Amino acid sequence: MGFSGHLVFARSQRPLLEAPLLADIAPEPDVEAHEWPSRPGGWRTLQLKNGIWEYEMLSGLVEWTGAPACVADVSDSAVAFVAGLDTEGRHWHAWLNMDNAASVLLETPEDVDDESLWFDTPDFELALARKRAELDAEVPVTARHALAWARAAGVHTTAEQHHIEELLRTHATFAEDLFASLLDELDFPEAPRS
Numbered sequence: 001m002g003f004s005g006h007l008v009f010a011r012s013q014r015p016l017l018e019a020p021l022l023a024d025i026a027p028e029p030d031v032e033a034h035e036w037p038s039r040p041g042g043w044r045t046l047q048l049k050n051g052i053w054e055y056e057m058l059s060g061l062v063e064w065t066g067a068p069a070c071v072a073d074v075s076d077s078a079v080a081f082v083a084g085l086d087t088e089g090r091h092w093h094a095w096l097n098m099d100n101a102a103s104v105l106l107e108t109p110e111d112v113d114d115e116s117l118w119f120d121t122p123d124f125e126l127a128l129a130r131k132r133a134e135l136d137a138e139v140p141v142t143a144r145h146a147l148a149w150a151r152a153a154g155v156h157t158t159a160e161q162h163h164i165e166e167l168l169r170t171h172a173t174f175a176e177d178l179f180a181s182l183l184d185e186l187d188f189p190e191a192p193r194s
Contacts, residue, residue: 002077005032006053007179008046010061010069011153016046021060036180037191041154045180058085068153072096072179079104080175082182084145086152092145095135096178097171102132139168150186157187 008016016022017033036045053071061069062085070084079100083093095101106128112118143164150157167185172178184190 002174003047003049003074003176004076005047005049005074007072007074007080007176008048008053008061008069009071009179009183010044010046010065011042011067012044012065013042016044016061019061019064021057021064022046039183039191040189043183043188045183047176055083058083059089062087068149070149072176074175074179075104077174077176080179082179084149086149088152090145090149090152092142092149094142094146094168094182096168096175096182098135098139098169099132099171100175102128102135105135106131136169139165142168146182146186150188153188155187159185159187 010016012019015035017035032047032049034047036047038044053073055071058069058071066087068084068086070082072080072082074080078097080096081093081101082096083091085091106124108115108118109123109127118124140161143161146164147157147159147161150159163185164182167178167182170178170181172181
């Protein structure tokens with residue numbers, strides 16, 4: 001079983017768990033939270049389990065840090081939905097592991113009685129191909145917005161849009177690895193290797 005939870009990425013000189021909006025999380029015994037190694041410039045990634053993050057908290061984090069931030073909602077390491085916000089209120093979002101995302105987002109038709117039987121039909125394959133094409137069509141705009149977000153964060157990125165698009169179309173065993181790769185590709189400074 002893979003990781004399910006949230007990866008919160010923001011710039012702060014203090015641990016992200018010290019953010020007022022996360023103050024109630026630290027003492028909870030069933031909550032697992034830890035920070036990944038910090039990136040230069042105060043960029044931190046906080047890994048939270050047990051679904052304690054709400055999308056609405058992103059604006060509070062941007063306000064507290066005074067810098068753009070993003071969060072990846074990871075499901076069983078198979079797929080991640082990334083949402084980013086800058087200090088001007090501009091937001092962007094992306095799916096990581098697009099093929100898995102297409103499967104998750106695909107709605108079962110109302111006339112299907114047994115979903116498990118539908119998965120082995122040509123109709124399912126066709127519907128899945130259409131959903132993947134929808135997601136793929138969003139990639140160029142998503143890549144452009146992700147680059148603009150990185151620039152708004154003060155990153156002097158030399159990344160080219162087609163490289164971001166390629167990464168957004170990539171499949172990896174662990175969606176959280178794709179999240180870290182996306183930050184690297186956007187030219188956020190890499191964390192020191194231990």
